[in-house]
Amino acid sequence: MGFKCGIVGLPNVGKSTLFNALTKTAAAQAANYPFCTIEPNTGDVAVPDPRMDAIAKIAGSKELIPTRLTFVDIAGLVRGASKGEGLGNQFLANIREVDAIVHVLRCFEDDDITHVEGKIDPVTDAETVETELMISDMESLERRVANLRKRGQTGDKDAKLQAALMDRLLELLHDGKPGRMLEVADDEERKAVNGLNLLTTKPVLYICNVDEESAATGNKFSKAVEEMAEKQGAGAVVISAAIEAEISQLDADEQAEFLETLSLEEPGLDRMIRAGYDLLHLITYFTAGPKETRAWTVTRGCKAPQAAGVIHTDFERGFIRAQTIAYNDYVTLGGETAAKEAGKARDEGKEYVVQDGDVMLFKFNT
Numbered sequence: 001m002g003f004k005c006g007i008v009g010l011p012n013v014g015k016s017t018l019f020n021a022l023t024k025t026a027a028a029q030a031a032n033y034p035f036c037t038i039e040p041n042t043g044d045v046a047v048p049d050p051r052m053d054a055i056a057k058i059a060g061s062k063e064l065i066p067t068r069l070t071f072v073d074i075a076g077l078v079r080g081a082s083k084g085e086g087l088g089n090q091f092l093a094n095i096r097e098v099d100a101i102v103h104v105l106r107c108f109e110d111d112d113i114t115h116v117e118g119k120i121d122p123v124t125d126a127e128t129v130e131t132e133l134m135i136s137d138m139e140s141l142e143r144r145v146a147n148l149r150k151r152g153q154t155g156d157k158d159a160k161l162q163a164a165l166m167d168r169l170l171e172l173l174h175d176g177k178p179g180r181m182l183e184v185a186d187d188e189e190r191k192a193v194n195g196l197n198l199l200t201t202k203p204v205l206y207i208c209n210v211d212e213e214s215a216a217t218g219n220k221f222s223k224a225v226e227e228m229a230e231k232q233g234a235g236a237v238v239i240s241a242a243i244e245a246e247i248s249q250l251d252a253d254e255q256a257e258f259l260e261t262l263s264l265e266e267p268g269l270d271r272m273i274r275a276g277y278d279l280l281h282l283i284t285y286f287t288a289g290p291k292e293t294r295a296w297t298v299t300r301g302c303k304a305p306q307a308a309g310v311i312h313t314d315f316e317r318g319f320i321r322a323q324t325i326a327y328n329d330y331v332t333l334g335g336e337t338a339a340k341e342a343g344k345a346r347d348e349g350k351e352y353v354v355q356d357g358d359v360m361l362f363k364f365n366t
Contacts, residue, residue, distance in 0.1 A: 327357030
């Protein structure tokens with residue numbers, strides 16, 4: 001199960017610097033985690049999770065295999081992309097293929113780096129990109145809705161319902177608001193919206209690329225972005241791409257020392273990766289044993305059989321039950337055997353909703 005975050009932004013905002021730092025991080029991980037493969041515009045990176053280390057230590061695991069996210073470097077956007085300006089068509093096509101948008105915004109001043117709009121205003125930059133996406137969505141919906149309206153008038157109930165949903169989205173977009181701000185009635189309607197594959201319904205994480213001095217505290221530009229993100233229900237993370245580029249060249253000890261001098265507890269990329277993970281409503285469960293401790297990604301609300309299917313489809317088809325130990329119980333008690341003795345290893349059935357951090361062992365028939 002792969003999840004992709006597309007990194008977007010106007011020219012000269014630090015997008016490439018950030019992506020290069022990500023890919024260097026992923027390349028370094030490749031020595032320990034064999035699944036980290038890199039293509040020219042793709043970085044497959046591990047999701048930092050200290051819980052895995054704690055579980056592996058207790059289980060005596062020889063190998064640790066973390067869960068991961070894929071970041072895709074998408075061609076820079078310019079005003080008019082929805083009409084094909086610059087690499088507009090490629091840009092829009094690439095965004096359709098990702099699950100979430102990581103939008104890098106320039107939140108620093110530097111006379112040596114030209115801004116495409118001639119001024120530093122990250123909120124306006126965000127609106128420029130959002131406007132192009134909204135125009136593209138409006139054109140897409142308008143092409144489709146006319147035929148559905150006609151079918152609805154002839155008694156096609158499904159067409160009528162779908163047209164009504166599209167009309168609500170069009171009203172929102174014409175009001176200058178992205179599709180993700182649509183209030184949906186239930187999960188079924190949410191699935192219908194997702195099925196339209198619109199650009200502005202994808203979740204967004206704003207990356208505030210600040211100067212080195214503002215990496216720990218942010219600045220006036222990043223605060224404006226955070227206020228905008230809160231209104232939209234989007235995420236925001238403050239990062240200095242320049243610092244991340246330096247960190248990616250250091251070994252673990254050097255990184256810790258360098259971060260301490262900057263009053264930073266961890267690399268900004270770690271926070272960015274975790275924020276991307278949360279943005280997609282993902283959680284992690286673990287399997288553990290002497291051979292390996294492994295993290296598995298599932299969507300929040302996933303039930304036990306579907307979680308088993310992430311490991312192998314046979315596990316889902318032949319699911320019987322799942323031995324489940326909460327992370328805190330596993331660590332506090334000291335592993336599977338002690339958890340069983342304390343009555344904390346539960347046998348859960350097909351309706352069990354997997355919780356973040358669960359340590360699981362599946363029983364199934366082949």
